[in-house]
Amino acid sequence: MKYVIINGSPRRKNTWKMVEQVKSNLNGDFEEIHLMKEKIPLCNGCFKCIVESEEKCPHRDIIKPIVDKMMDADGIIVASPVYAMNVTALLKNFLDHTAYFYHRPEFFTKKALVVVSTAGAGQKDVAKYIDETLRHWGVNKVYKITYACGGKDSIDAKAINEVSRKFARDVESGKLHNPKLGDIVFYDVWKAMACSNEPIEADREFWIKNDLINNDFAPEIKLNPLKKAFSKMMFFVLSKFIK
Numbered sequence: 001m002k003y004v005i006i007n008g009s010p011r012r013k014n015t016w017k018m019v020e021q022v023k024s025n026l027n028g029d030f031e032e033i034h035l036m037k038e039k040i041p042l043c044n045g046c047f048k049c050i051v052e053s054e055e056k057c058p059h060r061d062i063i064k065p066i067v068d069k070m071m072d073a074d075g076i077i078v079a080s081p082v083y084a085m086n087v088t089a090l091l092k093n094f095l096d097h098t099a100y101f102y103h104r105p106e107f108f109t110k111k112a113l114v115v116v117s118t119a120g121a122g123q124k125d126v127a128k129y130i131d132e133t134l135r136h137w138g139v140n141k142v143y144k145i146t147y148a149c150g151g152k153d154s155i156d157a158k159a160i161n162e163v164s165r166k167f168a169r170d171v172e173s174g175k176l177h178n179p180k181l182g183d184i185v186f187y188d189v190w191k192a193m194a195c196s197n198e199p200i201e202a203d204r205e206f207w208i209k210n211d212l213i214n215n216d217f218a219p220e221i222k223l224n225p226l227k228k229a230f231s232k233m234m235f236f237v238l239s240k241f242i243k
């Protein structure tokens with residue numbers, strides 16, 4: 001199995017130790033991206049990735065190799081400490097550079113694991129933010145590990161082992177899960193945008209090219225009949241609002 005690790009901590013301490021413990025439970029090859037080393041300039045908000053093409057991003061030469069590793073991986077691990085009740089600026093800047101994946105989701109066959117460390121607060125909200133971002137990108141199933149170290153130099157190896165082994169088994173199984181209702185809503189929001197009267201052309205082309213536009217969810221995933229009906233209804237309602 002291939003795993004890519006996107007680490008948003010600027011130092012090799014608590015988050016890094018948690019990731020090392022995760023790795024001890026996974027079999028395969030690891031590509032580790034320490035965002036601190038990548039020196040990605042700040043997103044300048046030019047909108048080119050969203051409106052024209054991700055290839056037009058002025059920082060594409062740094063972002064593309066990272067994204068290629070994510071596309072190539074079976075499992076994606078995203079790690080961050082809590083900084084001021086949010087992800088680190090390093091991770092946020094990376095997520096800003098990849099925000100086009102909200103519009104053009106590509107990760108329907110991938111599983112992900114989110115790792116968050118904190119002193120005492122914010123870990124659940126930060127893990128939820130990363131989880132939701134990945135699910136907007138289509139990620140099939142997201143696992144989460146959070147730990148409040150309380151200023152001590154420790155990790156909760158037992159909890160890390162438990163969740164990372166589940167993640168490993170799931171990645172190795174190759175099984176794709178039926179999406180949660182929330183994932184279907186995310187899908188239908190972006191589909192409705194691509195089908196609107198004035199869509200972003202890059203989005204519309206992507207949704208057509210990948211055969212997403214005529215489906216109730218990504219074609220790789222077979223929705224059960226209830227979820228199929230839910231998606232149809234959701235799309236119908238959303239299309240009324242997103243014109």
Ligand SMILES: Cc1cc2nc3c(=O)[nH]c(=O)nc-3n(C[C@H](O)[C@H](O)[C@H](O)COP(=O)(O)O)c2cc1C
Pocket residue numbers: 009010011012013014015016081082083084085086117118119120121122149
């Ligand atoms: C700039 C900064 C902001 C932080 N903000 C918070 C915070 O809002 N809440 C909290 O509980 N801990 C906060 N912390 C503590 C870190 O989340 C915690 O020590 C974490 O385990 C550090 O991970 P690392 O060893 O990978 O750097 C902050 C630390 C720094 C350096």
